[in-house]
Amino acid sequence: MSTRARRGRRGLATRLLLAQVVVLLASLLTAGLVALLVGPSLFHAHVLQVRPVWDPAELEHIERGFREASFVALSAGLLISLGCAIAVTWWMTRGMQRTLDALTTAASKVSRGHLSSRVSSAGGGAELDTLAGAFNLMAGQLEQTEATRRRLLSDLAHELRTPISTIQLYCEGLTDGVIQWDEATERVLTEHTARLARLAGDIDDVSRAEEGRLELDLSPVPVTDLVASTVQRQQDVFAAAGVRLTGEYRTAGDAVVHVDTDRLGQVLDNLLRNALRHTPQGGAVVVSAGRAGEEVQVTVTDSGDGIPAEQLSHVFERFYRGDTARDRDHGGSGIGLTISRAIADAHGGSLTASSEGRGRGSSFTLRLPVRARQRSVPAHGTDRS
Numbered sequence: 001m002s003t004r005a006r007r008g009r010r011g012l013a014t015r016l017l018l019a020q021v022v023v024l025l026a027s028l029l030t031a032g033l034v035a036l037l038v039g040p041s042l043f044h045a046h047v048l049q050v051r052p053v054w055d056p057a058e059l060e061h062i063e064r065g066f067r068e069a070s071f072v073a074l075s076a077g078l079l080i081s082l083g084c085a086i087a088v089t090w091w092m093t094r095g096m097q098r099t100l101d102a103l104t105t106a107a108s109k110v111s112r113g114h115l116s117s118r119v120s121s122a123g124g125g126a127e128l129d130t131l132a133g134a135f136n137l138m139a140g141q142l143e144q145t146e147a148t149r150r151r152l153l154s155d156l157a158h159e160l161r162t163p164i165s166t167i168q169l170y171c172e173g174l175t176d177g178v179i180q181w182d183e184a185t186e187r188v189l190t191e192h193t194a195r196l197a198r199l200a201g202d203i204d205d206v207s208r209a210e211e212g213r214l215e216l217d218l219s220p221v222p223v224t225d226l227v228a229s230t231v232q233r234q235q236d237v238f239a240a241a242g243v244r245l246t247g248e249y250r251t252a253g254d255a256v257v258h259v260d261t262d263r264l265g266q267v268l269d270n271l272l273r274n275a276l277r278h279t280p281q282g283g284a285v286v287v288s289a290g291r292a293g294e295e296v297q298v299t300v301t302d303s304g305d306g307i308p309a310e311q312l313s314h315v316f317e318r319f320y321r322g323d324t325a326r327d328r329d330h331g332g333s334g335i336g337l338t339i340s341r342a343i344a345d346a347h348g349g350s351l352t353a354s355s356e357g358r359g360r361g362s363s364f365t366l367r368l369p370v371r372a373r374q375r376s377v378p379a380h381g382t383d384r385s
């Protein structure tokens with residue numbers, strides 16, 4: 001709103017004061033009229049009750065005294081009430097005005113892109129405190145979304161650089177005749193274009209996951225079914241790689257979880273793919289499911305590479321790859337665990353990692369409440385292929 005338009009409208013304090021003055025004048029007018037119309041005749045009747053016959057000058061003097069006393073009382077009342085109205089208005093609007101001014105300033109800063117602006121409550125009352133709190137929450141979420149967007153863009157640019165420059169180099173080499181079109185060239189180009197395609201698919205999922213906008217289609221599923229179908233799905237791939245895959249889920253009993261089966265399948269598939277990638281031939285991977293109180297735990301344990309302690313806290317970070325060269329060679333983008341943890345969180349559960357150290361295997365534990373809650377139900381969802 002322009003300054004002129006703001007000036008044209010009266011402020012909160014002025015309007016509150018005007019309202020009080022109107023009420024004050026109405027009550028004083030009523031009191032004055034009553035005092036004028038009823039007071040003198042009442043007083044006159046009482047004076048005559050004391051003594052029926054008065055000297056007219058004496059009577060006039062007494063009655064003038066009554067009128068003057070009434071006038072002084074009403075005037076003093078008006079002045080004191082007016083003073084009180086001004087004081088009360090000032091006291092009441094001071095905090096409100098300050099909070100509203102702070103909200104206006106912060107809102108215009110946020111609209112100009114200063115998303116770190118916040119409002120501290122200046123004692124304008126419970127409702128304004130709630131409004132300030134809601135504004136801060138909104139600004140915080142905007143800031144977080146913006147930070148996610150920025151990080152995502154810079155990470156993405158970083159991730160795109162390698163495959164794009166490799167493809168570019170090969171194209172130039174082929175054009176100049178420095179590189180021949182053979183099986184190796186075809187493999188490199190196919191691998192790098194596949195990585196670009198995968199990245200494009202992952203990026204949408206990861207931004208949705210990090211902003212809590214994953215769509216979940218919940219249905220009740222017995223944990224044993226969930227784990228058994230994942231193990232079955234991956235059995236052939238593990239057999240081909242010479243890694244033993246076993247499922248132990250008897251202790252889960254008949255526990256039922258309310259989950260999005262596709263999303264949970266995505267999590268378990270990623271955990272198993274990771275385990276296979278990091279377990280050498282002859283190794284073993286065990287998927288176990290059990291119930292612990294009000295939650296079920298699904299644990300994927302492998303006998304493979306293990307994760308050094310200093311890397312454990314980073315494996316869930318976006319685009320993090322422990323052994324960059326090796327994981328990149330296997331086509332991983334370092335996004336799988338980020339999405340998996342976000343999916344677990346969205347189900348009201350958690351995903352954690354543990355390892356005894358390098359060469360001593362790793363263990364990933366997915367915990368889900370027996371009656372899982374859905375935390376966010378946004379408009380659209382995507383499936384990661």
Ligand SMILES: Nc1ncnc2c1ncn2[C@@H]1O[C@H](COP(=O)(O)OP(=O)(O)OP(=O)(O)O)[C@@H](O)[C@H]1O
Pocket residue numbers: 270274275276278302304305306307315316320321322323327331332333334335336337338362
């Ligand atoms: N079972 C495991 N054993 C050892 N290291 C692991 C294991 N699982 C994950 N990691 C480490 O955590 C990193 C992140 O895993 P994540 O699943 O997020 O990405 P990725 O598997 O590299 O790629 P993507 O899943 O996106 O294809 C991996 O690069 C790897 O270094």
Ligand SMILES: [Mg+2]
Pocket residue numbers: 270273274332335336337
């Ligand atoms: Mg992975």
